[in-house]
Amino acid sequence: MxxxxxxxxxxxxxxxxxxxxxxxxxxxxxxxxxxxxxxxxxxxxxxxxxxxxxxxxxxxxxxxxxxxxxxRPETWLGYGRATYEINKGCNFNCEHCYLAERKFDGLPWDSKARLLRLLRDAGVLWLQFTGGEPLIDRDFLDTYTLAYRSGMLIEILTNGSRLHRLEVIELLRKLPPHKVTVSLYGATPDSFDSLTRKPGAFKLVKKGLIAAREAGITLELALIITKHNAHELAAMRSLADRYGAGRTEYGTISPTYTGTPEPLAAQAPGFLDKTSVFKGCPAGHTFFHVDPHGLATMCKVGRENPVDLMSEGLDGLLRLPRIADAQMLRTGGCGGCQLSGTCRVCRPLAKAYQEAKAPLNTYCQHGSEEAQ
Structure with a gap:
């Protein structure tokens, strides 16, 4: 190897x-x-x-x-990164989840293998496995192995509940990922299990973090701040330090990508991210997202007019930049906005907030006291 x-x-x-x-x-x-x-x-x-x-x-x-x-050979397509939503199914039922549905289905193994070859031939060097929960997919171990052997640098975005399993740890020890990012939903069983709506979730994740640390796997913790755990933020940071993991904090909860508001109920007041000004995005140009059925879109949020890679092959990706550019236009409720030059969200995400009828202060400067 x-x-x-x-x-x-x-x-x-x-x-x-x-x-x-x-x-x-x-x-x-x-x-x-x-x-x-x-x-x-x-x-x-x-x-x-x-x-x-x-x-x-x-x-x-x-x-x-x-x-x-x-x-790896040079390719005629310049897509250096991709995310692969291998399966939307999940063994947690998180209150804040952005997925509209969490159906456990996807491509059969032969088609997964073909999809990975397409990603390789598109030039993808950095590949993120996501879900749902990728580690519960029946083909995950084989899919990961093929992606690794194809010369991809892999990140696994996981809830960590199955990270402790021997077959997973042994594979990641033998074929190391670039990193494993584990979502952390609290520092105690009460907060963690409340948000995930999964009794015993906190115990499983801690077990996975211990196993990964002992195996020398590069870890990062995504600290998800919600009304259930905001009071534990300092303890969540300490937990990351204890496991030798880097950490990133996320305080803004988004609606589902289809524009429904259910996840917004988990938002912790006072923890909206103060992100930088949005200055453009390579989504659809040098990066793309693939769903469980091989449908390619500009990103996880901007899913309009998907390209069916399984039927169109790599030629379909030639249409993706135009599809992405159309979704980035400031239309709808953002058309003609005088503050668009300092906006902190992209158009596809703003559209999801608007369709969810979210309060302006959750995503738009017009909801701030200064703008009012």
Missing amino acids: HYLIASPHNGKFLVARPGARAGMQISRAMYEQVASIAETSSPLPPWLLDGARTAWSLDLAGASMRDAVLV
């Missing part, structure tokens, strides 16, 4: 090590050099040996290119 991946990425060339944060940017000449000897028994070029020692303390002297480095 490869130690390093050399790959084109959005007009540049990178060398990365699965499971490690550090990476190398290389020139086209360097990339072409390793590509020309990728499937041979040739030793690694001296500059790559030196780079591996510097970036990852990895000594590959004596290793062959064939065994040590997976070289």
Whole structure:
């Protein structure tokens, strides 16, 4: 199995090590050099040996290119990242979930494998597995393995409830992901189980965090702040520190992507994110989202006019930039807004808030005291 991946990425060339944060940017000449000897028994070029020692303390002297480095070819599509919603099914029933429905269905294994080959051929280097809960999908282990062997750097976005399982931990130890991001919904069983509406959820997640830490898997915790756990925020931060995990905090709850308001009831007053000004997004241009049935959209929220990858193949992605641009236009309730230049949400998300009839102060500057 490869130690390093050399790959084109959005007009540049990178060398990365699965499971490690550090990476190398290389020139086209360097990339072409390793590509020309990728499937041979040739030793690694001296500059790559030196780079591996510097970036990852990895000594590959004596290793062959064939065994040590997976070289990904250049593609005619420039999609460097994608998210794959492998299944919307979930073993939690979170009050704040943005999914309109959580049906347990998706592609059969043969089609999943074909979809991953399409993602690879589209140029996807960074792949995020999401759901629902990806670890409950019957094909997750095989799907993850194929994505890894295809030369993708993988993030798993999970609720952590099955992270402790031996078959999962052993796979991630053998084929390390770039990181595993676990959503944290509280610091005590009362708050955690209340939001997830799953008795015993907190205990399962702690078990998964312990197993991942002991296996040396790179962890990040997504701290989801709601009315159930806002009083525990300091303890949630301490929990992340205890498991050696990076952390990101999310205080804004969104409606479902179809524009229904149910998740908004979980919002904690005073914890709306003060995000930066929205200055554009590569969604649909260098990044895209795929749902459980192989339908590609600009992102998880902007799901209008999906491209059916299973029937159209890669040619369908040629339409995606125009579809994305159309969804980003300031229309509907945002048309002609004088504050659009300093808006903090994209148009597809604003549309979901508007369709949910959400209070303006949850997403729009016109809901602030200053604007009023």
